[in-house]
Amino acid sequence: MGAGPVAEMSGERPVGVAIVDDHPVVVDGVRAWLATEPRLTVLATGDDPDEVLRSAPDADVVLLDLRLHGRMVLDKLSELSAAGRRVVVYSEHSDPETMLAALDAGAVAFLAKHEGREHCVATVLAAASDRPYVPPALAGAMVGDPRPDRPVLSDKEREALLLWFQSMSKASVARRMRISEHTVKQYVDRARIKYTRAGRPAATKAALLARAIEDGLIRPEEIGIYRSQARYDRPTP
């Protein structure tokens, strides 16, 4: 269903992943998903984030179930993100408020548990290189963000998010908007980068932002000012 081009990896070493979930069956399932991708290797699994990271201090990406033992672990998420851990939250709680709260807390990406293998692999690979990946459910949460202090998105960015959320096919969005798939992805990713300014600062957010500037996804002068994006509303080459 067109999960989009997967970010290329720098170096030979596969991306180390730590999985934190309190349901062994889910851990096994996600491990099986990730095993199909040679660029990924699962270093540790468990139901306690601290223990898992003690046994795999070099993990590049942490896949974190947002609900552990009946408790939402947004505070743990903030702590890990502040420490520079790239956390991909995956949860069955795919209501918009929870997703946006996870982004605010510094999660690199949010994945709804039902979104499947393709999105999971793409998200983890993108996260490892500090690049954004926006699965459809998250796109929906962003486009419907009702908060008054939400980042200001351009019309094109909003439309791309909306259509991606609706169709789950970047090819179809591209046809509909009469632009290339690459440009669709840029609009979506740019919207995501604007969210690095929402909530408290975190090392992971800074890393996403820095990589986005490096990749030419957004211009340095766009950072910090979200009032008028209209004149930058052109995809970068």
Next chain:
Amino acid sequence: MSADLNAATPSPLHAAVPATGPGAAALPVSRTPVGEAPPVEVPPVGEAPVRAAVGQIAAAVARASDRGARVAAITIALAWHTAVALPAVLAGHAGLAAPGVVLAAWALVAVLGVLTGVRLLHDTPLPAWPLAGLLLAVDVTVFAAVGGTQLFTAANWVWSTLGWFFVLALWGRRVVGLVALLAAHSLIAFAAVVGYGATAPADLARYAMYVYGTVSLPIAAFAGSAVIAALARQRAATAAATRATTAERDAAERARRDRRERLALVSGAAGAVLADLAEGRADPADPHVQRRAVLAASRLRRLIAESDDVPDPLLHELRAAADLAERNGVPIDLVTIGTPPPLPVDVRRRLAEPLTATLADARGWARLTVVSAPDEVVVSLVTPDRDGPDATGPPPGWDDTDDGRVDQLYERDGEIRWAQARWRR
């Protein structure tokens, strides 16, 4: 005063009864238009219409109760004017300084009184302050025309009668205005008393008594009617709000019951698949088993995603359509973001109907999404594109015309069929 009370008291009772009307009527209105709706249905109640109805009812009650008070005030003024003032003027005719002027003023006030009363009952009162000015002019004229001997008799009709016409002139305004007018009235009288040299202690005592007698009753009637109207309004609003809350609670309870039943149904289906898998009766590799699992999962997800207490009419229609289409074995994802604002029925229909029609035709899988903001609602349906002679154009129910408020879009690109309806305020 009792006239006010009698006229006003029954109104809240009578008017509170139709309060059930709008609240109860809201229930059947928003039923889904899908003909073959699922067996259990939740009639949704829009919250905003109920609130609006409460306001309207309160206003209606206030109007009804105020009308009673108006009739009473008009009756008092005109009855006093004809039954007390006129005979007195005619009887004391001979002693008046300028009887013609006094009678003409009486006639003028009678005409003004009738006119004011009629306009007041039709909710188009005469301009208050010009009318009050005219009445004060009449006041001065009559005090001047009665002469010193008739000053304290009933033939000086303005003293006792005019206060009631002030009440009519200033109806519905703040009581301060009436107090000011009556004060002016008393000052004019005082000027006359002094002017005619009636300054003996007995005359001044009479003056004081007259002032008290002519001022107290109109003010009491005026203030009393305002208080009664406010009380009636309050009581009606409370009653209507209670009924609205009850209706909302009933709808919420019905929704909850309905969800429990559906949950039991879905859990049963999911449990059966799981049991079959656990006991080895079903093979996870079997496409049929996979499909059963997918169906059960999508149904569970939809139930979990329902977070509203009282179902929104649009979401309700779409859920009903999704449940219906699912009976054809199509797993359906229904994802809603935000809560739709209250929408007019025709907008809701244009948003939901084409999609529900397309949904009934869906094969394979379907993804239904609703993104709502206060000024925009976008509903979309995506299903796999498939070949077939019937798959050339939009299905029935679609008109790609833009009626200015709801855009409808229908596309096939070989990969997916994409139906979208978008409303913008």
